[in-house]
Amino acid sequence: MRMKKVAAMVLTGIMVVSLIGCSGNGAGTSSTEETASKGTTTEETSAGETVTEDPITFGIVTALSGERASVGEYTKEAAELYKKQINEAGGINGQMIDIIYEDEGTTEQSVINAMIKMYSRKDITGVFSTTLSSNVIAASPTIEKYQTPTIVSGSSTNIPLLENAYLWQARTTDDLAGKIIAKAAVEDLGMKKPAIIHLSDSWGSGIAGHTIAALEEMGIEPELVITVNVDEKQFSPFLTQIVNSDADGIIQLAHQQEASIIAMQSDAMSIDLPRIGASGLASPVAIQTAGEAVNGWYAVTDWTTQVETETGAAFVKAYNEEYGKDPDLQSAFTYDGLSILGEAVRIAGSTDHEAVNAALADVKDLAGVSGIFTSTEQRVFGTSLFLVKIEDELAKLVNTVSR
Amino acid sequence: MHECKYLGTFVIACGNKEEELTVNLGMFLQLTSIGLSMGMIYAFMAMGVILLVRAIGVMNFAQGDLLTAGAFITFALGSQLKLSFPLMIIVALVVFAIGGIVFMFSVYWPLRKTSWPATIVISTLGASIVIKEILKFIWGTIPIPVAPIVKGSLEIFGARIEYQYLIIIVVGAAVIFGVFMLFDKMYVGRAMQAAAQDKYAAELLGIPTIVTTAATYAISMMLAGIGGYLVSPLFLVSLTLGSMQLKAFAGIVIGGFGNIKGAVVGSIIVGLIEAFSTMVTTTYKDAIVFLVLIIVLVVRPQGLFGELIDEKA
Numbered sequence: 001m002r003m004k005k006v007a008a009m010v011l012t013g014i015m016v017v018s019l020i021g022c023s024g025n026g027a028g029t030s031s032t033e034e035t036a037s038k039g040t041t042t043e044e045t046s047a048g049e050t051v052t053e054d055p056i057t058f059g060i061v062t063a064l065s066g067e068r069a070s071v072g073e074y075t076k077e078a079a080e081l082y083k084k085q086i087n088e089a090g091g092i093n094g095q096m097i098d099i100i101y102e103d104e105g106t107t108e109q110s111v112i113n114a115m116i117k118m119y120s121r122k123d124i125t126g127v128f129s130t131t132l133s134s135n136v137i138a139a140s141p142t143i144e145k146y147q148t149p150t151i152v153s154g155s156s157t158n159i160p161l162l163e164n165a166y167l168w169q170a171r172t173t174d175d176l177a178g179k180i181i182a183k184a185a186v187e188d189l190g191m192k193k194p195a196i197i198h199l200s201d202s203w204g205s206g207i208a209g210h211t212i213a214a215l216e217e218m219g220i221e222p223e224l225v226i227t228v229n230v231d232e233k234q235f236s237p238f239l240t241q242i243v244n245s246d247a248d249g250i251i252q253l254a255h256q257q258e259a260s261i262i263a264m265q266s267d268a269m270s271i272d273l274p275r276i277g278a279s280g281l282a283s284p285v286a287i288q289t290a291g292e293a294v295n296g297w298y299a300v301t302d303w304t305t306q307v308e309t310e311t312g313a314a315f316v317k318a319y320n321e322e323y324g325k326d327p328d329l330q331s332a333f334t335y336d337g338l339s340i341l342g343e344a345v346r347i348a349g350s351t352d353h354e355a356v357n358a359a360l361a362d363v364k365d366l367a368g369v370s371g372i373f374t375s376t377e378q379r380v381f382g383t384s385l386f387l388v389k390i391e392d393e394l395a396k397l398v399n400t401v402s403r
Numbered sequence: 404m405h406e407c408k409y410l411g412t413f414v415i416a417c418g419n420k421e422e423e424l425t426v427n428l429g430m431f432l433q434l435t436s437i438g439l440s441m442g443m444i445y446a447f448m449a450m451g452v453i454l455l456v457r458a459i460g461v462m463n464f465a466q467g468d469l470l471t472a473g474a475f476i477t478f479a480l481g482s483q484l485k486l487s488f489p490l491m492i493i494v495a496l497v498v499f500a501i502g503g504i505v506f507m508f509s510v511y512w513p514l515r516k517t518s519w520p521a522t523i524v525i526s527t528l529g530a531s532i533v534i535k536e537i538l539k540f541i542w543g544t545i546p547i548p549v550a551p552i553v554k555g556s557l558e559i560f561g562a563r564i565e566y567q568y569l570i571i572i573v574v575g576a577a578v579i580f581g582v583f584m585l586f587d588k589m590y591v592g593r594a595m596q597a598a599a600q601d602k603y604a605a606e607l608l609g610i611p612t613i614v615t616t617a618a619t620y621a622i623s624m625m626l627a628g629i630g631g632y633l634v635s636p637l638f639l640v641s642l643t644l645g646s647m648q649l650k651a652f653a654g655i656v657i658g659g660f661g662n663i664k665g666a667v668v669g670s671i672i673v674g675l676i677e678a679f680s681t682m683v684t685t686t687y688k689d690a691i692v693f694l695v696l697i698i699v700l701v702v703r704p705q706g707l708f709g710e711l712i713d714e715k716a
Contacts (some may be wrong), residue, residue, distance in 0.1 A: 067643050069544035200686050220471060227686050232648075234441065234640040236565070237681035243563065257546055261639065264548070269556050269563040289548050336707045 031316050040223075055098040056091070056351055058341055059118040060334070061129040067231050067257070069284060071330045072139050073250035075130050076101065077323050078331035082338045084319070100124070100340075104131050108138040115139050125351040126150070126344070128170075128337040130330055132230075133159060134202035140164050149357040151340055151381075153333035155302075156206045160378035168360055170337045170373070171302050172382030172403065174203065178210025179400050180300045181251060181276060184387055186218050188398075189274035189298065191249035193223035195242040197235070197262060198253035200227050207253050207278060223247040232258060235265045237364035242271070249274040256280040256329070258289035267293035279303070283329035283385075283394040297390045303332040303370045304388050304395040315369035336368035340381055429561025433676045440568040442674025443575025443651075444470075447630030449649035449658070449666035450582060451623035456661060457599040458619040459511060461523040465531040467625055467645025468538075469506070472497060473628025474635040474644055475538050478549050495632065496625055503624025504617045506530065511620075535642055546641035571633045578629060579667055582622075586663070595619055650677070650689075653696045659709025668707060 017036070060079055064072040079099050087096050100121070102114040104128070111131050118127055119142070126149040129136070133156030140162045143150045147166055155171045184189045194215070196361055198208035205227075212222060224245050226238045239262075242250060250273050252262050259281040267290075275297050282299035305326045306318050315335060319327040327335075343366050345351060348359035363381065366373040373381040384402040388395040448466050455463045463469075476498055480491045510530045514522050551568040586592035598605040598615035605612055631644060638644060650673050658669025671693055680691040697704065 042509050069539065069642070070546070073544050128676055229686055229689075231643065233643075234677075236437050236568075238685060240430055240437075240562075241681070244427060244561065257639070257641070260546075260548075264639075265565075265637070266567045268551070268567070269552070270558075271563075285545060286702055289546055291548055379640070 010165055024062060033257065039132045053095060054123065055096040056125050056345055057100060057121075057123045058338060059100050059102065059124045059127040060184070061104050061111070061114045061118055061127060061131060062330075062334075063104045063106075064101065064103035065132070067075070067339045068106075070256075071130055072101075072103070074285070074328040074330040075334045077319070078327060078334040079128075079338060081319060081322055082335050082342075084322075086342060087223055092342050093127055093349060097342070104129070104135070108135050111135040112139050112142050115142050115150075116146075119143075119148050121373040124148060125353070126356055128334065128341060129153070130292065130333060132201055132203060136167070137162065137202055140167060143167050147357075148353050149341070149344070149360055151337045151360075153330070153337060154203065154383075156202045156204060157201055157210070159378060165379075166357055168340075168375075168379045168381065170340060170381050172335060172385060173378075173380055174207040175210045175276060176401070176403060177300050177385055178212075178299055180385055180387060181207075181211050181253075181278065182214030182218065182220075183298065184298055185249060185251055185274075185276050186215070186220055188387075189249055189276060191251075191274055192220060193246035193252050194220070194249040195224040195245065196222050196251045196253065197226045197228070197238055197242075199230050199232075199255065199258065201230050203255075204230070204253055211251060211253065222251075227343075228254075228258070230255070230258070233261055235262050239266050239271060242273075243269065247273070249276070252277045252281065254278065254280055256283050256286040257289070260286040260294065263290040263294045263297060276300070282386075282390065284326040284395075285328045287390060287393050287395065292393065294390050295393065298398070299390065299395065300386050301329070301386050301388055301395065303327075303329050303385050306388070306397050306398055307370065307386070308397060309367070309369075309371075311367045312369045332370045336370055336373065338374060339368055340366060340373055427561065428435060429559070431562075432560060433562040433564055434565045434681070435675070436562075436568045436572065438675035438678030439671060440571035440575070440674070441677060442671030443571050443579075443652075444630045444634050445651040445654045445670035445673055446575065446579060446667045447626045448648050449654045449670045450579070450663055451626040452624050452648075452651065452655060453661060453663050453666045454619050454626075457663075458595070459515070460521070461511075461520055462527070463623070463653075464524065464527045464648075465506075465510070465534060466623070466651065467648030468531045468534040469502075469624055469627035469645075470631040470634075470647070471644040472502065472534055472538060473631030474640045475542055475631075476628065477632040477636065478542075478547060478640045482547075482549060495628060499625040499628035500621035502628075503621040506624060507617055507620035511616075526550075531645070535645075539642055542640075544642065546639035549636050549640055551636035565637075567633075567636050574629070574633060580628070582626075585622075590616065621687055647693070650674075650679065650692065653692055656696055657699050657706055659706030660709045662706070665706050665708035 062072040062075040063069055065275050078188050078278050083097055083099050091097060102118045104111045104114045118124060128151045130153045133154035136152045136154045136159055143166050144164050149166055151168045153170055155174050157173045157175050159169055185194055196208060198204045224242060224247055254262060258279055277297055277299045279296060279301035282301035282304060340363055344356050344359040347362050348355040361375050363375045371384045374383055375381055384400055386397055387399040389398050432440040448470055452463055452466050477495050480486050480495055510526045511523055514526055552570050556563040556565045586596055594610045595615045595618055598612045600609050602612045651670060654673040655666045655671030657672055658665025676692050676695055677688055680688040
């Protein structure tokens with residue numbers, strides 16, 4: 001009886017402390033992370049008073065937990081680097097910037113909840129999200145409802161079809177990637193009967209569709225098309241089917257973790273067919289994970305640390321100096337996404353949502369770290385992709401292909 | 404219904420030209436080895452869960468996270484501290500045993516006298532989150548590759564079977580045999596079974612139930628840890644390894660709840676179904692596993708080795 005009373009008092013105390021903690025935190029829940037310094041600017045008025053100007057605040061919705069938590073790690077690093085560099089250079093239009101993060105969780109609903117929480121803030125000028133294309137499509141009505149300019153790193157060709165005036169894509173869409181993959185598979189790797197392994201999500205199905213269409217234009221029919229679930233880890237049965245078929249090459253279209261596991265398991269099975277993958281395979285994280293198993297793979301990607309542009313090389317150097325490691329795919333997407341948002345704010349001269357959203361259409365020839373960004377009618381900024389070959393665990397540039 | 408043609412020894416083709424399903428010996432061996440090895444991993448988790456159910460009457464929903472912890476601990480001992488293989492195994496088993504006992508005293512012991520059994524279940528759910536966050540705090544979120552125990556694959560009849568799968572099968576069989584011997588032949592195992600069946604009677608006979616419960620937790624953690632160590636070279640050391648526990652639960656139900664032999668057989672069946680279902684579907688293989696689970700529940704609700712409880716009038 002006495003123990004019950006003590007337990008009840010302890011539980012009550014914990015609840016009270018939690019409530020006090022929650023009410024004291026303007027962001028609300030522990031899934032929100034605010035940066036330590038707000039980067040506010042202060043100025044003195046003519047009366048000698050000090051006025052603090054609020055910073056321009058960008059929101060980032062990314063995976064801070066769950067399967068894709070590593071994405072969130074690289075996203076935050078790139079975002080903090082961007083913030084640091086911009087603030088050290090005097091901010092945008094003289095105003096410092098700040099960045100707020102929301103955890104997208106692991107389901108479509110949690111992504112939507114995170115977006116709603118972000119959009120409900122009055123200080124957000126624009127939002128960048130690294131969530132998967134399928135989640136972007138699910139969240140599109142929410143984005144449209146809150147009318148906040150939102151840039152995503154998803155590359156599915158289904159996103160422009162939503163015709164959402166506030167939804168923008170930083171990367172070029174997968175139709176270009178599909179064409180380059182098909183061309184490289186046939187012309188560079190000599191495939192005549194490729195086997196395709198692709199993820200079942202919107203991105204995976206989309207890029208697979210474009211790849212198959214491009215192959216068919218060249219008179220090539222895939223020997224096998226294998227669809228696998230996102231977060232699949234056991235690829236050996238599928239690789240077994242490929243080995244036992246007449247396929248003369250492998251095209252894998254998967255995100256980073258799945259791409260590295262496919263490379264590892266095909267290496268463990270001593271599969272020596274010509275092979276090519278998508279952007280996930282060429283990411284530093286996938287290469288680091290798969291190790292020497294990934295050598296010999298080709299990939300079509302938005303980002304390589306071997307990028308030859310001045311902006312890209314400077315980004316790699318700064319990232320290494322700040323964090324002691326190479327920037328991953330998500331780092332480049334985030335840095336470019338924020339650069340586009342920042343450019344739009346600069347053009348608009350305002351943080352008003354409508355003004356910034358209109359200014360996004362005026363972003364032209366912006367030199368990002370992964371390429372040149374120009375707004376199109378479909379609200380897509382990316383204009384080029386890289387064909388790389390992975391050798392000595394480095395994604396070495398073979399060719400750059402622009403629209 | 405597809406028409407099947409016999410093309411030769413161990414080769415058949417079913418269906419029309421566009422949907423031919425060809426099974427040859429190599430593929431059969433490959434899928435069998437994959438299915439058996441994954442079944443062993445599920446069996447490690449399932450045995451651990453059943454041992455705890457028999458000892459304390461509650462399902463441990465953190466068993467998958469204990470497997471994940473095992474993967475990280477063996478990575479730390481082998482790759483970061485660079486212990487020799489024999490020393491790494493010994494230290495790992497000791498760490499697992501201690502970890503299991505710590506788990507018991509933090510998750511179960513304070514709540515052991517509760518009148519509401521769901522309390523302990525909720526405690527294990529909370530432990531699952533805590534374990535994940537601790538692992539994330541120490542090792543980060545990026546999956547970590549570890550080298551297989553023996554690199555390479557065995558080529559036989561056209562199959563390329565990774566040595567790691569064969570090692571899992573052999574080690575799994577040995578561990579399962581060891582567990583059965585422990586509970587069937589050894590005094591310690593019988594004492595643990597006695598305490599699990601009737602704590603009060605066991606205490607009267609001089610069997611210290613706190614020791615037997617701690618031993619059960621230690622063994623459960625060791626099973627999970629060994630499973631994590633064996634599976635991590637295949638799927639990377641990552642926070643998501645624990646998601647396999649769902650398949651282990653399916654194996655427990657198929658084999659017969661509360662029955663260790665059933666848990667092992669059920670888990671192996673799950674592994675084989677999962678592997679061979681990829682012949683007909685790649686995205687719905689998990690759905691097929693759970694469809695079989697539902698069919699078993701409908702046709703034989705007590706599972707393959709369980710006992711049917713008569714309905715009360």
